[in-house]
Amino acid sequence: MNINAAKAALAHLELDDNPASIRSKSRDFFWYSPVLKARLDHVVADFVVSPRDEAEVIEVLKTCYAHDVPVTVRGAGTGNYGQAMPLAGGCVMHLKNMNQIRAIAPGRVVAEPGIVIRDLDAQTRAQSGQELRMMPSTAATATLGGFIAGGSGGVGSVRWGALRDLGNIIRLRVVSMEAEPQIHEFTGEELHRVSHAYGTNGIITEIEMPLAPAYDWVSTVLTFPGFAEAARFGAELAAEDGILVKLVTVCEAPIAAQYFQRFKGHVDEGDNTLHLMVAPQSMPALETFLARWPAGKMIFRSDAHDWSRDPGVAYEYGWNHTTLRALKVDPDITYLQVRYHGADFLEVIEAVRARFGAELMQHLEVMREHGQVIYAGLTMVRFTTEERLEEIVREHEEMGAMIFNPHRYTLEEGGRQSADARQLAFKREADPKGLLNPGKMIAWDVPDWGYETIYAYAGMRAAE
Numbered sequence: 001m002n003i004n005a006a007k008a009a010l011a012h013l014e015l016d017d018n019p020a021s022i023r024s025k026s027r028d029f030f031w032y033s034p035v036l037k038a039r040l041d042h043v044v045a046d047f048v049v050s051p052r053d054e055a056e057v058i059e060v061l062k063t064c065y066a067h068d069v070p071v072t073v074r075g076a077g078t079g080n081y082g083q084a085m086p087l088a089g090g091c092v093m094h095l096k097n098m099n100q101i102r103a104i105a106p107g108r109v110v111a112e113p114g115i116v117i118r119d120l121d122a123q124t125r126a127q128s129g130q131e132l133r134m135m136p137s138t139a140a141t142a143t144l145g146g147f148i149a150g151g152s153g154g155v156g157s158v159r160w161g162a163l164r165d166l167g168n169i170i171r172l173r174v175v176s177m178e179a180e181p182q183i184h185e186f187t188g189e190e191l192h193r194v195s196h197a198y199g200t201n202g203i204i205t206e207i208e209m210p211l212a213p214a215y216d217w218v219s220t221v222l223t224f225p226g227f228a229e230a231a232r233f234g235a236e237l238a239a240e241d242g243i244l245v246k247l248v249t250v251c252e253a254p255i256a257a258q259y260f261q262r263f264k265g266h267v268d269e270g271d272n273t274l275h276l277m278v279a280p281q282s283m284p285a286l287e288t289f290l291a292r293w294p295a296g297k298m299i300f301r302s303d304a305h306d307w308s309r310d311p312g313v314a315y316e317y318g319w320n321h322t323t324l325r326a327l328k329v330d331p332d333i334t335y336l337q338v339r340y341h342g343a344d345f346l347e348v349i350e351a352v353r354a355r356f357g358a359e360l361m362q363h364l365e366v367m368r369e370h371g372q373v374i375y376a377g378l379t380m381v382r383f384t385t386e387e388r389l390e391e392i393v394r395e396h397e398e399m400g401a402m403i404f405n406p407h408r409y410t411l412e413e414g415g416r417q418s419a420d421a422r423q424l425a426f427k428r429e430a431d432p433k434g435l436l437n438p439g440k441m442i443a444w445d446v447p448d449w450g451y452e453t454i455y456a457y458a459g460m461r462a463a464e
């Protein structure tokens with residue numbers, strides 16, 4: 001790895017070698033996990049470069065290839081798994097300057113990867129009355145490229161499913177890391193080569209996404225005295241095809257009372273809460289539906305309320321924002337990502353609650369999967385030790401609740417514990433030296449890895 005030669009060759013680009021800023025651009029939200037915090041805190045790149053267009057991306061890749069310098073691409077660094085952290089050092093390629101929209105048409109938008117999702121939505125709304133079908137709850141800071149390469153779904157998934165579902169990404173333009181970088185245009189099955197691949201096998205330089213009609217979504221909060229009923233309400237509301245919702249979040253008591261500062265005085269320790277985004281024209285139907293559930297109460301609606309402090313948009317209480325709010329109050333909280341599907345998913349959730357009691361607090365998000373309503377759990381855990389966390393994971397799996405482990409930094413361990421043949425095959429073609437985001441794809445490093453223990457990337461730079 002010849003860092004100095006690469007830096008000299010790229011000196012005419014926007015290059016940052018200030019140690020404090022390199023350190024901050026080498027980090028993401030990995031610290032959500034005490035397991036990752038213990039392993040990745042020291043990780044730092046050698047320099048940061050911010051290309052302005054695809055030609056400069058190609059120049060960076062070609063130069064780093066020639067000098068054997070690893071390249072880890074960065075959107076906004078809001079990922080939770082250390083995805084954007086340069087384990088082997090080298091170059092962080094920051095895409096903040098590639099933030100233009102190229103075209104907006106009925107049902108679609110073409111944009112550069114570094115655009116912040118909220119800015120993209122503002123422009124598609126203003127110009128065409130449309131918005132992205134789904135976005136992470138970090139839309140105010142996260143980039144579109146980071147969402148495609150590192151995210152999975154979020155606000156909107158209640159209606160549209162996950163990012164990986166057919167039709168939720170239209171086209172990706174991707175640059176490879178070779179002596180002569182190649183440009184690829186992917187649609188259909190080929191999208192799976194690089195979507196959710198953590199930038200390990202190509203740099204996405206242009207994205208075409210589907211759009212839906214935009215609404216002034218009404219943020220709504222409901223309370224229920226019983227969690228099981230709140231969870232059933234959420235699932236049944238999402239299955240009401242005529243009621244247009246973009247978010248259905250369920251939080252077990254006492255999450256709202258303890259961690260949502262602006263809810264003080266409006267909720268009790270025993271209140272389980274639902275946080276909804278509802279299209280304005282669907283509010284009367286929501287009220288009708290709620291009237292069939294005598295235990296449920298609407299305590300807030302953003303279009304008509306008398307709270308002295310506005311709690312803000314509903315989605316910043318959902319997805320991983322729920323965990324963030326808890327962490328701000330109690331740093332010993334961590335979380336799990338769970339999938340509850342199958343006909344008996346509400347029973348499995350209740351069995352998990354009975355098994356773990358107060359050690360876990362349930363936080364559920366409704367998603368659609370092949371037309372069915374399911375729950376994703378972003379369960380809060382009162383962390384004690386790594387061993388206990390592992391036990392909790394194992395017990396969930398034994399009870400039929402699938403875990404996507406957020407305490408791992410590799411694609412495989414954070415996913416389905418198996419190699420993705422399409423991503424690996426494309427990496428062989430597009431990154432022959434293995435320089436893109438090294439250490440994140442186990443199948444590249446150790447093809448026969450057995451997943452019995454946490455993977456430790458051998459090429460990770462030691463702490464100084």
Ligand code: FAD
Nearest residue numbers: 075076077078079137143145146147150151152154199204
């Ligand atoms: P980064 O963190 O910078 O990058 C993510 C990954 O993508 C990295 O591996 C990076 O190398 C790679 N990458 C970035 N740009 C490119 C590119 N152009 N080409 C190839 N690879 C690239 N995620 C969800 O899916 N849904 C949620 O609702 C959600 N809520 C969150 C809430 C909180 C409070 C936090 C902290 C995180 C949440 N996340 C969520 C995770 C994360 O915020 C999102 O996935 C976000 O979209 C990542 O965007 P980013 O620009 O920050 O990407």
